[in-house]
Amino acid sequence: MQQAIATPYQMGQILAAGRRRAGLTQAEAASRLGISQSRISTLEADSSTLTLNQLLTLFGAYELQLQVLDKGSSAPTPPAPAPEW
Secondary structure, three states: OOOOOOOOHHHHHHHHHHHHOOOHHHHHHHHHOOOHHHHHHHHOOOOOOOOOOHHHHHHOOOOOOOOOOOOOOOOOOOOOOOOHH
């Protein structure tokens, strides 16, 4: 899935789609993240109060990745390999 996001509503749609692609119900996602199902529902309906930490946590649970591109870019570059410790 690759999607440009310009509004909180669009982010909510991405979160809902990512959760479904991960095979999770709202209740299952909430249980996995230690939050309420109603909070998942709220974030999917209006993600304007979502913090970056919450966004990255949700993306991790849904096996999504956040990338930032210049507006003029036509395609994302593949992620760099993680450095070894």
